[in-house]
Amino acid sequence: MDVELTPVPAVSPPFAWRRGLRGSHPARTTAILRITTDDGAVGEAYHEWSGPMLADIVDRILREELVGERADRREWLWHRLWELDRTEEFPIWLFGVIDVALWDLEGRLLGVPVHRLLGTYRDTIPAYASTVTFSTVEEYLDVADQCVALGYPAIKLHAWGDARADADLCQRLRAHVGPEMDLMYDGSAAFDLHDAIYLGRALAEAGYLWYEEPMREFSVTAYKWLGEKVDVPLLVAETSDGGHLNTADFIASGCATGVRTSANHRGGITGAMRIAHLADSFLLRAEVHGPTEPAVHLCMAIPNCTYYESLVTSNPVVREARVGADGLVRAPTAPGIAMPDFVYERSARNGN
Numbered sequence: 313m314d315v316e317l318t319p320v321p322a323v324s325p326p327f328a329w330r331r332g333l334r335g336s337h338p339a340r341t342t343a344i345l346r347i348t349t350d351d352g353a354v355g356e357a358y359h360e361w362s363g364p365m366l367a368d369i370v371d372r373i374l375r376e377e378l379v380g381e382r383a384d385r386r387e388w389l390w391h392r393l394w395e396l397d398r399t400e401e402f403p404i405w406l407f408g409v410i411d412v413a414l415w416d417l418e419g420r421l422l423g424v425p426v427h428r429l430l431g432t433y434r435d436t437i438p439a440y441a442s443t444v445t446f447s448t449v450e451e452y453l454d455v456a457d458q459c460v461a462l463g464y465p466a467i468k469l470h471a472w473g474d475a476r477a478d479a480d481l482c483q484r485l486r487a488h489v490g491p492e493m494d495l496m497y498d499g500s501a502a503f504d505l506h507d508a509i510y511l512g513r514a515l516a517e518a519g520y521l522w523y524e525e526p527m528r529e530f531s532v533t534a535y536k537w538l539g540e541k542v543d544v545p546l547l548v549a550e551t552s553d554g555g556h557l558n559t560a561d562f563i564a565s566g567c568a569t570g571v572r573t574s575a576n577h578r579g580g581i582t583g584a585m586r587i588a589h590l591a592d593s594f595l596l597r598a599e600v601h602g603p604t605e606p607a608v609h610l611c612m613a614i615p616n617c618t619y620y621e622s623l624v625t626s627n628p629v630v631r632e633a634r635v636g637a638d639g640l641v642r643a644p645t646a647p648g649i650a651m652p653d654f655v656y657e658r659s660a661r662n663g664n
């Protein structure tokens with residue numbers, strides 16, 4: 313097989329993300345990675361971060377590794393990437409780009425969507441509205457009303473990263489929507505242990521479904537101490553290095569009520585399913601991160617996840633195209649992963 317990259321220019325809609333963090337991404341070059349077998353079978357993956365960084369790794373290392381290999385040995389190639397990672401220390405998204413393209417290829421060859429290759433568990437899943445950062449409590453409450461009117465059954469906040477202000481927002485949102493609605497909070501690693509405990513106690517009082525990534529995920533011990541001091545369920549291990557191995561340590565520490573899994577941060581479809589099964593073995597949930605096409609397939613295949621994450625980037629709120637008016641995302645039927653049309657459209661505008 314061979315591998316090639318097509319650069320795709322990308323511009324995000326403008327939005328804010330926590331005080332002190334970059335929000336929407338500036339204009340950048342993303343990429344389509346395309347794997348072709350000697351028989352002409354094709355698999356693709358969309359890489360939305362750094363096309364030039366991916367091109368460097370493919371040109372220096374991966375093309376040589378992939379040429380002559382069999383595309384159906386996904387598990388072998390996944391382990392080979394971990395071998396190469398030891399000294400190169402790949403970005404955590406790299407496994408996902410290669411592995412998703414290989415799963416896409418297999419799905420296209422067999423004429424079935426990837427969730428069917430994984431053993432489909434469900435045909436629909438509810439989507440939660442996952443907010444970007446808005447300016448005031450009043451604006452968040454207005455956005456929440458719009459999300460409910462658009463059919464979203466649950467809301468997750470990305471707020472300012474200020475423990476007291478965020479605690480106040482979370483409690484006022486609970487009072488605003490009433491006791492029944494599922495609410496979640498995502499700290500995007502804003503806090504130290506002291507502030508994470510303060511906010512976690514407020515979330516427990518307000519009956520939040522989960523408390524996600526309040527601190528950087530380098531210290532499993534800090535999360536263990538947090539888990540001993542707050543009663544809200546912790547959802548952990550979204551962006552930490554080491555994939556399933558790191559997730560296993562979070563679980564062993566006893567702090568995790570649920571874990572994060574995804575193709576883009578946890579090792580592709582292969583790594584994400586490994587984490588889902590690992591969590592399931594301890595009766596823990598493995599909630600799928602991010603609004604991507606691979607995430608939809610994972611949501612359909614993983615029994616122990618409850619929601620699809622749908623990003624709400626604007627006010628007025630626009631419901632993501634993957635989500636229906638009933639708040640549900642439906643199982644894809646096209647073969648493979650099936651990249652969104654906008655990727656091909658951007659690529660075509662660029663003359664590729």
Ligand SMILES: [Mg+2]
Nearest residue numbers: 498524525550
């Ligand atoms: Mg998150």
